[in-house]
Amino acid sequence: MNVRTILVAAGLLLAGVCVQAAPVEIDSLEELADYARRDNVSVRLKPGVYELNDASLGRELDLKLYKGDTPTRDYPAAALLLFSGNHSTYDLSGAEIRLDTKLHQAFWKRKLFEVFVTGNRNTIEGLTVRDVGEEVPSDSAIMLTVMGDDNTISKADLFIHGSSPYGYGHLLGKGGGALVPLHKHSSFLIAGKNTKVLGCKVVTHGFGHGIVMQGAVDTLIKDCYVEGEMRTTDEMLAETSGLAFDVGFKSDYPPGTIVPGQIKCLAEDGIRTYAYGSLVGRSTERVIVENCVIKHMRSGVALGAERGPSTVTGTTVIGCQERGYSIGSNGVIEHCKGDAMYGPLLTFLGARTKNCTIDLELMPETNAFPVTRLLEVNGTGHTITVRNHEGKRRRKETPFVFGESDWGDIHLFRAPDSDPSNYSGAYSCTLTNQTGMPIVFSELSENCTVVTDGRIQKKGGKNNKVVKVR
Incomplete structure (x- = not known):
């Protein structure tokens, strides 16, 4: 090594520059x-198709369930592929892991994490x-x-199959008191701090x-796509x-039976807290949601349970x-x-x-399955603007x-004697x-203000103000 090379290397070290070694290329799970x-x-995992059809790589995990910040009971779980390391980078671009769903029953009566990230400060791409x-x-x-902290998941593609009940959405129940046993299969759970989900797709x-x-x-959650599928109640x-x-x-939802002439999502919510x-x-x-698309899920962006404020920008919800x-x-929803x-x-x-x-655009599409309310305004002090997307007005008035x-309808169905104001009510909203x-x-x-180019179909409540515009 000559003197010049030594001096350059020393300079890099003094400047705090870290030159990371080239990735190790591997070709097996x-x-x-x-x-x-x-x-x-x-x-870097070599591109190709990798079959995951036995449980030999899996691990049983004895986790804990917390109440408050105190662990209170055991939570038997298992992971088929466990990322427990820290400060690491995994490039899986071009590789596809094909997971035989018989492995869903490989760890009997344990909660199954197909891919489980417990380490911190990792980047997993592709x-x-x-x-x-x-x-x-x-x-x-x-x-x-x-579940680890400061992880980045980039360009993941997840294709989910295998659950029960499937084919009825939430009509047979989704939690305690369900009409049938539940064996759910969710797509992507985040429980860590400072997680970045970038350019991922869930089908x-x-x-x-x-x-x-x-x-x-x-x-x-940025530049992500989530898609489920729909089915008519007539088919059910x-x-x-x-x-x-x-x-x-029978159904766990109003009116207590599956009703003909409706359509239901077979999964649950697209992005949910x-x-x-x-x-x-x-x-x-x-939570920050940016530039995402959610299609054919039960709800598109279902935030509100978390401690905020949260923001949603540049996102599209379809069907x-x-x-x-x-x-x-x-919270803020804009563009x-x-x-x-x-x-x-x-x-x-x-x-x-x-x-x-809130600033939203209403797209003009309609279909044979009627919507009873286009907007449900509840709470206090909101400022909401809704305009037509590309200036195209919806054909059917709703x-x-x-x-x-x-x-509120669901809660009153389940508890008819309860106070409706526990679930609904709009106050001082614009x-x-x-x-x-x-x-x-x-x-x-009460005390709501509407500036509108539409007619007033019903004027109940107290001290609500309407400003008509053309």
């Missing part, structure tokens, strides 16, 4: 599982996992779970959520065997059943659009949400409603309606 346990590695088959989990399954044919957060803090009612047939086509993460013992906090968007107090094809463009969960700023919600759609003020609306 066995090698990947080994490197996934290591710290400070850079690995992960593609495809379930092959329809075997249901012995308990429940999640394809990709990130789910499983009964479970798309991208879901439980105990996650400061999550960024035509069955002559199966889970719905066996319970007499829960208030708390029992695997990490903390609340879910702050979702229950709602396009919801968000929590002080977003949706078609409200099967459910309202916007709703708020309950009447306690406050001071949100109202924007203050002080009612599907959320709406600028540039869509030509009509306005309904229910009795649970």
